[in-house]
Amino acid sequence: MNVVVLLKQTFDTEEKIVVSNGAVSEDGVKFVINPYDEYAVEEAIRLKEESGANSVTVLSVGPARTAEALRTALAMGADEAVLIEDDRIPQDEYAVSVVLAAYLKQQSADVILGGNFSVDTGGSQVAVRLAETLGIPHVSSITKLTVSGGSASAERDAEGDLERVDVQLPAVFTAQQGLNEPRYPSLPGIMKAKKKPFKQLTLDDVGVSAGDLEAKTARQSLSLPPSRQAGQILSGDLASQAAKLVELLRTQSKAI
Amino acid sequence: MSKTFLIVAEHRDGKLRQVTLEALQAAARSAQDGDAIHAALLGGGLDALASELAAYPLAKVHVIENEGLNAYNPEAYVRALTPLLDALKPDGLFLGHTAIGRDLAPALAAKLSAGQLSDVTAIDQEGGEVVFTRPIYAGKAIEKKTFLAYPWVVTVRPNNIPAAEAAGGGAAIEKHAAAPAADLRTVVRDVVRKTSGKVDLTEAKVIVSGGRGVKNADGFKPLEELADLLGGAVGASRGACDAGYCDYALQIGQTGKVVTPEIYIACGISGAIQHVAGMSGSRIIIAINKDPEAPIFQLADYGIVGDLFEVVPLLTQEFRKVLA
Numbered sequence: 001m002n003v004v005v006l007l008k009q010t011f012d013t014e015e016k017i018v019v020s021n022g023a024v025s026e027d028g029v030k031f032v033i034n035p036y037d038e039y040a041v042e043e044a045i046r047l048k049e050e051s052g053a054n055s056v057t058v059l060s061v062g063p064a065r066t067a068e069a070l071r072t073a074l075a076m077g078a079d080e081a082v083l084i085e086d087d088r089i090p091q092d093e094y095a096v097s098v099v100l101a102a103y104l105k106q107q108s109a110d111v112i113l114g115g116n117f118s119v120d121t122g123g124s125q126v127a128v129r130l131a132e133t134l135g136i137p138h139v140s141s142i143t144k145l146t147v148s149g150g151s152a153s154a155e156r157d158a159e160g161d162l163e164r165v166d167v168q169l170p171a172v173f174t175a176q177q178g179l180n181e182p183r184y185p186s187l188p189g190i191m192k193a194k195k196k197p198f199k200q201l202t203l204d205d206v207g208v209s210a211g212d213l214e215a216k217t218a219r220q221s222l223s224l225p226p227s228r229q230a231g232q233i234l235s236g237d238l239a240s241q242a243a244k245l246v247e248l249l250r251t252q253s254k255a256i
Numbered sequence: 257m258s259k260t261f262l263i264v265a266e267h268r269d270g271k272l273r274q275v276t277l278e279a280l281q282a283a284a285r286s287a288q289d290g291d292a293i294h295a296a297l298l299g300g301g302l303d304a305l306a307s308e309l310a311a312y313p314l315a316k317v318h319v320i321e322n323e324g325l326n327a328y329n330p331e332a333y334v335r336a337l338t339p340l341l342d343a344l345k346p347d348g349l350f351l352g353h354t355a356i357g358r359d360l361a362p363a364l365a366a367k368l369s370a371g372q373l374s375d376v377t378a379i380d381q382e383g384g385e386v387v388f389t390r391p392i393y394a395g396k397a398i399e400k401k402t403f404l405a406y407p408w409v410v411t412v413r414p415n416n417i418p419a420a421e422a423a424g425g426g427a428a429i430e431k432h433a434a435a436p437a438a439d440l441r442t443v444v445r446d447v448v449r450k451t452s453g454k455v456d457l458t459e460a461k462v463i464v465s466g467g468r469g470v471k472n473a474d475g476f477k478p479l480e481e482l483a484d485l486l487g488g489a490v491g492a493s494r495g496a497c498d499a500g501y502c503d504y505a506l507q508i509g510q511t512g513k514v515v516t517p518e519i520y521i522a523c524g525i526s527g528a529i530q531h532v533a534g535m536s537g538s539r540i541i542i543a544i545n546k547d548p549e550a551p552i553f554q555l556a557d558y559g560i561v562g563d564l565f566e567v568v569p570l571l572t573q574e575f576r577k578v579l580a
Contacts, residue, residue: 013510013530017396024397035511093362094371117358119510121392123374125362128330132366137331137441140359143504153445158328158355159456160505162448168441177497177504177511216371220387220400228536231557233548238562242570245542245558246578253540253557255519256486256578 001053001147001169003044004107005078006100006114006127007060009069010034013119019222033069036115039175042182043145044113045077051147053111055079059103061089061096067198074193075185081196086203090215091121097129102208103201104134111152112172116141124174131172138172139165143179258290259406262346263314264337264364265297266356267305274459275352275412277419280312282412283350284420285379286386294318294344295427298336298434299326306429312420314427318344322434328356331442334363336434341368346407353411354458365409372409373401377416377516377537394510394533414459415516450503455489457506462488462519465508465535468495469524469545469564476502478568479523485575491515493531509534521571523564527552544568 011017012032018025033041047053058073060066061084070081084103089095104112114127124140131138143162144155147169156163157176185193203210234241249255261283266273276295283293292315297306300323310317320336333356341364349364351357353375365372378389388401388410457463464483466476476490483490491513492506508515510533520538525531527543527550535541536555543556544567553559560567 011393013394013533014528016529017393019397024393092371094365094369097366119394122394123362123372124358125365125372125374128359128362129366132334132363138359138363139442140330141355157505158447159458160454160503161355161450164445164448166443166445171441177507214404216403216405217373217401218404220402222397222399225391225395225398225536228541228555230554231541231559233553233559233561238560238566239570241560241562242567242574245560245571246574248558249519249540250578255540256575 001047001051001110002108003047003053003056003111003113004104004109005037005040005044005056005058005073006112006130007037007041007058007069007073008034008115008118009060009062009066010118010120017224019224022222024222031065031069033072034115034118036117036119036175038182039177039179040113040115041073041076041078042180043175044111046180047111047147048077057082059100060084061099070198071193072185074196074198075189076183077189079196080199082199082201084201084206088203088210089213092215092217093123093125093129094216095213097126097133098213099203099206099208100126100130101133102206104130110169111147112170114172114174116174116176127172127174136170136172137167138174139167140174141176142173143176145173145179258292259287259347260344261287261291261293261348261350262344263293263295264349264351264357264360265295265309266352266354267297267299267302272305272308273352273354274419275354275414277312278414278417279350279352279412280314280420282376282379282410282417283348284313285381285417286348294346296320296337296340298333299323310427310429311422311424312427313423313425317427317429319429319431320434321431322436324437325434327444327447329437329440329442329444330359330363331440332437333360334367335437337364338367340432348406348408348410351411353413357411361409361411368407368409370407370409371403371405372411373403374411375413376410377413379417391514391537394514395537396533413514413516455487457489457491457508457513458515460489460515460517462486462521463491463515463517463538464488464521464523465491465493465525466496466501466523467493467525468499470496470501473501475565478565478572482521482568482572482575485572485579488517493525493528522552522556523568525552526550527555
């Protein structure tokens, strides 16, 4: 059984967003493995440790800085990293999924794991698009995964309800919080990671022509949300504050 | 040339979901005179829902009939919708950004080789172009996007675009028999309804949310009581989820859900940037925290400095008086 993890590098969730020249500024920003993808990496490593998976490959389409996130995944215990980096790939979920599909068609992946969504542009698209493009089933937002033989059982979070889903492999799964507790890379893990295979590929290597990747969407503008002002802190004993608040909600903000 | 748009309707517990009417409004805002908006409804025993939907400004309501489709299965849904997509050749699909919509939309988008804009909060026509607004980084920034090619796939964030209103007209209802779902590779064995009878977090008008300050799982009880009274839902910060006080499904923030209720009541939540990203779009924010220096007070419309275990029951009492 071969496991592939789709990984995106994102801003740390504690980062503030600065817009400059119509784009999100990356100056001085701390980057991490997209938190949902980190669950996917952990789950893949566990499939190797506990369910006899042969190999774990972490795969990314992204800029050169993504190498750092892939190295972290290798240090956690993945076996091999693949970074498809090419300026001709538009930042569009359609294009990214086409590139991933082209690469994975040449591989034999039984389990493909990704995050439920990325905490930056948050489209929740790429993993499911990939499954459809490859013609294999998917189960999104999983909180449990058991693989045996040619099939898998997953528990899926559907807006708080829990669905138990059986699926034939190969299949794509996306990780939801609660799937596992990702490990930190160990020092020996970090040392070993330096010697693990790390492939850098371009569109030509994957066999996709730039003409097949025309973006389907375009950004027209980017702005920061209107900032909220601190309102009023109520005073008096707590019982009268509670009464005052309910009154303000009725009279001032007309919310009830 | 006139366009055809298709809404994939959602129903739950025998009712149309509010977000479906919001998706319909989203399609209407994307449309020009002469464009046609259709709706697809999947499942069995849906005559009443189909009639209800037919009262909205739609060209046609398509009912894809099969009892098995009352429960969502991505593979079965894609398969059931395929003949309709082939026949209708829609220029745009509109779904809610819900558990079903966010799972189904990208599959349909891939099938149609379409672009998709997810989690859209506003739609405007500007100079002949349809412009879609969507928050990114969980609302820390807002982008406006356009499609460069048809067909489009759009998912709309619940609670942002006003629901379409019934026009009183009767759209035609067309029934399609869905082929029985044979040889599916995906089988949904069972669904454990943990949220039965509860309001979904992303659709809730009122959210009462707890942080580390609730101290343990029992600490959520007064919050639940207040939420139930107001017909709302309970949410949580990452701190409360990580500490094991509640299920991750309740988490609001950049990891977790982004919510935009009318009223957000943050109880014992300090206001870490990752949480704020998920709730700062709420219309009214109320903060209850023992610590007067908590950052949450910097964005709250109303703040009460005090112990949530004292304040929340008092609030519940006051609301009860008003709502009685």
